[in-house]
Amino acid sequence: MNDSNRDIEALIDMMARLPGLGPRSARRAVLHMIKKRGLLLGPLAEAMQRVADTARECVNCGNIGTGDLCEICANNARANGQICVVEDVADLWAMERGKAFKGRYHVLGGTLSALDAVGPDDLRIPRLLDRLPGEDVKEVILALNATVDGQTTAHYIADQLGDSVTVTSLAQGVPIGGELDYLDDGTISAALRSRRTF
Ligand code: ZN
Numbered sequence: 001m002n003d004s005n006r007d008i009e010a011l012i013d014m015m016a017r018l019p020g021l022g023p024r025s026a027r028r029a030v031l032h033m034i035k036k037r038g039l040l041l042g043p044l045a046e047a048m049q050r051v052a053d054t055a056r057e058c059v060n061c062g063n064i065g066t067g068d069l070c071e072i073c074a075n076n077a078r079a080n081g082q083i084c085v086v087e088d089v090a091d092l093w094a095m096e097r098g099k100a101f102k103g104r105y106h107v108l109g110g111t112l113s114a115l116d117a118v119g120p121d122d123l124r125i126p127r128l129l130d131r132l133p134g135e136d137v138k139e140v141i142l143a144l145n146a147t148v149d150g151q152t153t154a155h156y157i158a159d160q161l162g163d164s165v166t167v168t169s170l171a172q173g174v175p176i177g178g179e180l181d182y183l184d185d186g187t188i189s190a191a192l193r194s195r196r197t198f
Contacts, residue, residue, distance in 0.1 A: 063092055064089050073104060140165050
């Protein structure tokens with residue numbers, strides 16, 4: 001193998017480590033980029049370099065942005081007294097795509113886990129408590145995953161918050177367009193528990 005092939009192989013190996021891509025998809029993606037060198041490969045390399053230089057965690061909420069504060073924390077219009085607590089930045093981005101939430105976020109960076117020895121200080125939980133007085137928070141919305149660890153974490157945070165703010169959680173239930181027959185038992189029972197007047 002010559003040197004240039006080695007460079008291409010190294011790129012494929014790195015791409016194959018990305019979530020959702022295996023060696024086969026990585027190979028196809030790299031080949032496609034090389035064929036579209038001017039349109040894709042060059043601009044992609046530049047975009048990656050810019051993000052590598054500028055991307056960082058927001059010191060306030062843990063979102064990813066390009067300044068000390070993310071766009072949401074820097075925007076005073078988002079200071080509406082609500083903080084939505086999520087596990088990961090991907091969850092924050094999913095909430096933002098829904099365009100329904102107008103407040104700010106707090107990214108924990110994971111969930112409590114006895115198995116993986118993750119405790120409260122490993123997550124951004126102390127920082128959440130610090131934010132409450134300074135940002136005049138009235139409601140904390142727990143938007144954690146409906147897993148055992150997610151729900152354990154939600155209960156722990158609710159305990160820590162006590163009566164200082166209103167604590168709510170996302171309703172869980174039948175997805176829009178979902179058919180009952182295809183739902184698992186846990187989803188159906190959660191939907192039944194969070195039922196409302198028709
Ligand atoms: Zn932020």
